[in-house]
Amino acid sequence: MIVQAKNGRQVLLKPVQSNEYDKLTYYLQHLQPETTRRFGPHSFDRETIGGLFKNTETYMGYIALDMDSDEVVAYSIVKKGFLEHDSLRLRSYGLTLDAKTDCTFAPSVADAWQSLGVGNSLFQFVLSDLQTLGLKRIILWGGVQCSNTRAVNYYIKNGFTTLGQFEYNGDNYDMVLNVG
Numbered sequence: 001m002i003v004q005a006k007n008g009r010q011v012l013l014k015p016v017q018s019n020e021y022d023k024l025t026y027y028l029q030h031l032q033p034e035t036t037r038r039f040g041p042h043s044f045d046r047e048t049i050g051g052l053f054k055n056t057e058t059y060m061g062y063i064a065l066d067m068d069s070d071e072v073v074a075y076s077i078v079k080k081g082f083l084e085h086d087s088l089r090l091r092s093y094g095l096t097l098d099a100k101t102d103c104t105f106a107p108s109v110a111d112a113w114q115s116l117g118v119g120n121s122l123f124q125f126v127l128s129d130l131q132t133l134g135l136k137r138i139i140l141w142g143g144v145q146c147s148n149t150r151a152v153n154y155y156i157k158n159g160f161t162t163l164g165q166f167e168y169n170g171d172n173y174d175m176v177l178n179v180g
């Protein structure tokens, strides 16, 4: 799917494929500290990326490509099910976790491309894929830092609601979206 970012550039939204792992690695390794302080679901080396997405039953990756440069400008990862180490906390809000219909989500956009609508567009693309796969609920991967106003607004904008708050390197919200 092709969309136009607010800088006028055309961006292709797609599931990541094995011939794009090098590009994705380059993208991840060039994120600025301001972004990697907020986004770090896994290591950013080529081996990790190849290993994760070989496991197509569990992990799905989605990218946005700038059609001029063919560079990755945004990336989101979805894990089917929930993170085991977050499960106690998530259950403490009264959630009944379901490994088959829950999934866990982490988004990122390249620093120079943030606030240009790419995050929203990629999320809508991911959402429609998850709906097709029959997933019913999206849980944030390790929550979101309360100080991360842009991300909190982005989740609210996309319909997420807050379950509660927890402390880990500062205050964080757990948020979820029930998918129709």
Ligand SMILES: CC(C)(COP(=O)(O)OP(=O)(O)OC[C@H]1O[C@@H](n2cnc3c(N)ncnc32)[C@H](O)[C@@H]1OP(=O)(O)O)[C@@H](O)C(=O)NCCC(=O)NCCS
Pocket (backbone or CB within 6 Å): 034, 035, 038, 039, 107, 108, 109, 110, 113, 114, 115, 116, 117, 118, 119, 120, 121, 143, 144, 145, 148, 149, 150, 151, 153, 154, 155, 157
């Ligand atoms: C959070 C993130 C994925 C959002 O993607 P984005 O492309 O920057 O956001 P978009 O331009 O699509 O805007 C989506 C919504 O976010 C909010 N938003 C965007 N820029 C914002 C800003 N500068 N200040 C406050 N809110 C902002 C708005 O609600 C916006 O919706 P609107 O434009 O309709 O008002 C992206 O900024 C990012 O990668 N940040 C660093 C990593 C990160 O925080 N990941 C999440 C970890 S939990």
